[in-house]
Amino acid sequence: ADSYVAAVYEHRVILNPNPRVPVSRREALIHMQKNLDIYEEQAAKAAQQKAKILVFPEDGIHGFNFTRSSISGYMETIPDPQEESWNPCTEPDKYNNTEVLQRLSCMARRNNLYLVANMPDLQPCPLKTAPSTCPTDGHWQFNTNVAFNSDGLLVARYHKQNLYYEESFDTPPKLELITFDTPFAGKFGLIICFDILFHDPTVALLLFQGVRQLVFSTAWMNALPLLDSIQFHRAFSLGANVTVLSSNLRNEKHRMTGSGIYTPFSATFYHAVNRGPEEGRLLVTKVPVLGPVGVNNVGDSMSPVATESDHCHRGRCADSPSPGSSFTGTMAHDLYNFVLLNETQGNLRVCDSTFCCHLQYKWTAHNKSKELYALGAFAGMHNGSIRYAVQVCAVVRCAGLEASSCGQHVLEAESKMDFLLEATFQTDYVYPSVLMNCMEVKQPDKLEKTTGGRVAMKYSNLTGGLITACLYGRMYQLD
Ligand SMILES: *[C@@H]1O[C@H](CO)[C@@H](O)[C@H](O)[C@H]1NC(C)=O
Ligand SMILES: *[C@@H]1O[C@H](CO)[C@@H](O)[C@H](O)[C@H]1NC(C)=O
């Protein structure tokens, strides 16, 4: 009982071609049944492979890009499993307008597995008790994950906290930290997509609920060079030392692909690379049960650590290139300071004010008339319309041979190096990643975290070209 079989399904969603035009409940059901038919087949395949839990992606049943009113035919009112016990499969008449819940519940029951799926939830608001948070049309609409146990009982309902430009949905009036228990692996926590970048609910689940296993449904739009799906989701699992069951949508137009089953020890993943026929993909693998650890596992300090080690790093690296050789460039909408990796091996440093990144590198395969690389540092608020604070060190392949192309979107690389990337962060939450040619993520040889915020990632014997090596620090305390 120290391991179990987990499954995630990357679903090529069948979309409503006109999501902004309202449809009847009947039309919405006809549309959703097409996606549910595929879910049904995949649930049977997962069960054949002895999966105990199966996760489906965000927006996988209804699609996306609805308006507040055009989604109405797609919504059901999902009862709160913390207040009542309901098995939609065996008690279908208890509530009207719950066809999707019933079908998911029967799918879990028939296949004897835990099942998590995403759907829109309509909740009337108690106008008397919550007039200030209630939308003017008298109800909330939530982007919601539901979990069923292997009998079909609805065991959890989670409303997404961090919406990403979703005009059809409301932010829940209060933060929800939602978990469910299983007989095969204990507790799982629920998060959806953009949530993974924020303290609430993601880090709060780990800290305050002792969660070690996250169920993560997403419709992740890949954003190279730092936030590709498998790159960041794998990095989160490693950095937080937890298991992440990550199910992404498949949609070429919106750059959605990349799902995985990530544990602190292993990664099983899929990332569509070629523009072949768009198909879904079921991943099934055996993973270890992660027992509860002290609540301090992912770091107990939310306050900035002392900067003493910054000081000694600056001293130690006095022989590194002078700041004069660095240049600035935009990466992921932020202004990075970069230095080029233009020798056969080297010891480089680049800083953004007092935050400094160090790289020791040695090429094992490199044609400098073909590929250029740079080391970049950034500390501050991410310059997006949704802002959050980061400290990031990244080695990237530049898109061309000009320094001005460093930080751009790159999909391929041939150069290989052995390296040690390190920095001293003012946060305990640092997510490490190595992304290689053909969209593969690699486990670092060595990952070292020492007190004072120093993180070092060592890698040798890369089997493919390096696209990005990154230490992504989240400064939740400054958000
Ligand atoms: C959503 O719909 C609007 C209006 O039709 C369109 O401009 C936008 O590109 C769509 N966005 C996505 C993510 O499909
Ligand atoms: C379901 O709808 C029918 C027809 O409108 C109604 O008679 C019945 O009371 C409803 N059942 C529940 C549980 O609300």
Ligand SMILES: *[C@@H]1O[C@H](CO)[C@@H](O)[C@H](O)[C@H]1NC(C)=O
């Ligand atoms: C990470 O998790 C594993 C498995 O629970 C545990 O053995 C290990 O001590 C943890 N590592 C850290 C640094 O907390």
Ligand SMILES: *[C@@H]1O[C@H](CO)[C@@H](O)[C@H](O)[C@H]1NC(C)=O
């Ligand atoms: C590497 O770049 C630095 C400036 O960024 C320059 O001073 C140095 O001469 C370059 N070395 C080579 C071998 O091109």
Ligand SMILES: *[C@@H]1O[C@H](CO)[C@@H](O)[C@H](O)[C@H]1NC(C)=O
């Ligand atoms: C920050 O975002 C704004 C708005 O998108 C953009 O105009 C500006 O160039 C960005 N800054 C950097 C450094 O990319």
Ligand SMILES: *[C@@H]1O[C@H](CO)[C@@H](O)[C@H](O)[C@H]1NC(C)=O
């Ligand atoms: C390096 O790349 C250039 C340009 O593509 C090519 O002409 C040259 O033959 C390559 N050198 C080696 C050693 O592969």
Ligand SMILES: *[C@@H]1O[C@H](CO)[C@@H](O)[C@H](O)[C@H]1NC(C)=O
């Ligand atoms: C790298 O590969 C070489 C040759 O296969 C091997 O001798 C060496 O031990 C490897 N190094 C590491 C750190 O795995």
